[in-house]
Amino acid sequence: MLPTSQGGPALDHAVPADTASAAWKDEVFAALEGAGVSQVHYVPDAGHATLIARAHAHPKMRAVPLTTEEEGVAGCVGAWLGGARAVLLMQSSGVGNCINMLSLIRNCGAPFLTLVTMRGEWAEFNPWQVPMSRATETVLEAMGVAVQRVDRAEDAAETVDAAASLAYGASQAVAVLLSQRLIGRKVWK
Template identity: 45%
Template structure:
């Protein structure tokens, strides 16, 4: 159960992330539904100036972001760390084709993980992004969420590189499972 204080804190960092996307001119957001990033996704969905595109799989994200860039728009992919395995082959297109790739990743297994299935990819996902030529940034504090997304967007769009922003469960909250 989430307390009112936890809910308010989640809303605050989520609004900061959404505002950073707006301020950076992000107009297209591809996403795979995710509980950790739900409020960010909901804010993007509610914005009539943002085109939000639900994906069937994270591997569709790199093609979407390449198309955005070629069409003159800035895009972002929102995903969970378990989706890194689905996206990593196509993500390396960013380096070869020189288009910006901004990914916001809910980083499972980063703090008090309660789901065994999340641990293997959660422990390796940042390394996989780095091997694909991405900069991997970590957000461990809700106070840093908006500024981190703004900095990552500037880096991605100014250098035409991939940048993954990994949101720790300290920021998103920990999912509790009953036994």
């Protein structure tokens, strides 16, 4: 059973298997915890499954499953207006859904931190993931979001910690792209 800090029976299903389980995911969660993140808005991705499960289980975090990623952009701004720190977890395909809502971040000077698991770039089986994957960095930068990319597990937690400082300390919009090679291949069998 997935431990829940909120939500009803719909959340009480088995934890989806990570495509690769690794210590860096725990360290990334610790970086978010250390940055004082209290709202974790997410559209599920297997690469974020550890963070999502941890957020649901954490007594001082609120995990917020979204129906679409732009909800999380607005949710993070609402959290900031209320003095809380929020993060948005999504995969690269979701970045495209956020474009116009990112206007909110720019116009308000709000801090914004998103962790994006990349699909469509490394041993991808599904061609439908590729176009948005290729556009992810361009789209984020076009909307004023700084992009920091992680390819190696040993860099993950430090990059997230630095991105959190940039976001919450300097009120910047920052996306950390977690590469598909880092996340691991999705098993299609």
